[in-house]
Amino acid sequence: MSQGSNKVESSVARNDALDPKETLRQTQSGKDLLSSREYNFSVSSDQTLRNTIAAMDLLKNAGE
């Protein structure tokens, strides 16, 4: 996913001088990203939240 994102970002950055083949290739790469996004993507923040609460508890208890 991150490799694909770099491709898209670089396509935007270099959008001023693209030949048609390159445009088509990047369009396909973007389409692949879109379809992968629809089927294989999930986000989670569970661990960060747990770590934050645990660290808050440590801080709270530190002064006692």
Add this chain to the structure above:
Amino acid sequence: MNFSPEWIQALSSIVTVLLGISALVFAVRQISQITDQLRISALTNVLSLEAEMNLRKEKLDNVNHEIEKLDMNKQLNSRAKDVYEKKQNAAIENWLNSVDRLCFCIRRDYFKEKDWKVEYRDYIKEIIQNFEYKFGAATKYNNIIELNKKWSNE
């Protein structure tokens, strides 16, 4: 070879129709390519916003790990406590700001809501549950609150 005016008129009509069809096909292809480019551009924006969110989340993780390390080394004294409370709070605020920005983009239809609901509904709900004190009456994160309200009622 002599062409009657009727023949010439018929030929020119055929050529005109063919040119019209070619122009139509060309226009449809152009529109399709522009649509693809717009979708890719929207996706690029989303990916960079997500990357920013993850970066800020990672910074919060790092602060949490620093606190754990200090505790393990018995260095979490009252001075360190003051410093790290502020540091953690700032990291939480930075993360929530980026989540709020994502929620704003979803609420204002910069991103398609249906694409993000499945992925972010629980993410946002858990953030609100865990940082309840950040989402009181005077909260700065109205977009998170409003989007969560909307998605909870659907």
